[in-house]
Amino acid sequence: MLCSEILNTVRTITNDPNDVVYSLSQKEQALNEAIRAVSLHRPDSAAITTNVALVSGTKQSLPSDCVRLIRVIRNKSGPGGTTTGKSVRLMDLNRISDRVVDWHNVVGDDVLEYGYEQSNQSVFWVYPHIGSASNKFVEVIYQRSIPDVVSADTFPINDLYSVAVKEWMLYSLWSSDNEQSPNYAMALKKLEVFFTLLGLKGESDKNAPNDEKSRKS
Numbered sequence: 001m002l003c004s005e006i007l008n009t010v011r012t013i014t015n016d017p018n019d020v021v022y023s024l025s026q027k028e029q030a031l032n033e034a035i036r037a038v039s040l041h042r043p044d045s046a047a048i049t050t051n052v053a054l055v056s057g058t059k060q061s062l063p064s065d066c067v068r069l070i071r072v073i074r075n076k077s078g079p080g081g082t083t084t085g086k087s088v089r090l091m092d093l094n095r096i097s098d099r100v101v102d103w104h105n106v107v108g109d110d111v112l113e114y115g116y117e118q119s120n121q122s123v124f125w126v127y128p129h130i131g132s133a134s135n136k137f138v139e140v141i142y143q144r145s146i147p148d149v150v151s152a153d154t155f156p157i158n159d160l161y162s163v164a165v166k167e168w169m170l171y172s173l174w175s176s177d178n179e180q181s182p183n184y185a186m187a188l189k190k191l192e193v194f195f196t197l198l199g200l201k202g203e204s205d206k207n208a209p210n211d212e213k214s215r216k217s
Contacts, residue, residue: 001159003031004151010169022173024151032148034168038161041198043068043143045157051081051137054111058104058129060138062122068143069124072114081137086110088126088138093117096127107131111138167194 007027011017019027039046047070054060062069075085091113096103108128115125130136146156155162167190174187 001155001162002151003028003149003153003155006031006155006162006166006169007151009166010173013166013170014173026173026176027169028148028150030169030172031165033172034165035146035149035157037168037194038164038198039067039143039146039157041195041200042161043070045161046143046146047141048144049073049139049141051076052140053081054126054130054133054136054138056129056132058125058127060124060126062124062140062142063144065144066121066142067145068118068121069116070141070143072111072124072126073139073141075110076137076139078135081135081139086112089113091115091127093125100127103127104129109133114138164194164197167191167197 007024010027010030011019014022016022022030046067050063052060052062071090072088074087077083077085088111093115096113096115100106106128108130111126111128111130113127115127124140126138149156157165171187171190171194174181174183174190177183177187
């Protein structure tokens, strides 16, 4: 689907077909804000699966557009990583260090475990490592970063999240109106619907404007 489809729906709901009340730039900004909000709470919306070529040593690099590693699935081998190998499980980096003190020096034919720290999103660790072997890969699922889009672009995340994106866009646009405007109250409802669609109850209060939070308290 194209981003223009979402923008046209928002134009219809806001009764603003010619981008007079809210400019196209405002609507595109709200669209990108909505996409970031969805991907923040639902990393799977921007998930991609690929093979990562292994290098010697336990420390491995993730693709440059990786925001968050979701999971390492299995070993792959052969030219381009076309041959499927053993599955890989998540390990606790502290526990592996207690269990195998010199684990960074252990070499094997296949990766059995991987470790990942959210504080360093560009790398992950494997045990054992494959030494100087060539044509060795692991298949990974990761959340990719999403560049800003405009109306003519393809919707960059899973189409299933387009409804939630529309709800956030309406929240973003209407919450910019004066507090006395009926749109302002509707904006807060849209925020609540957004989180409900994502299965996140109770998050709307955390993201509401500060003045609305103070009224609720």
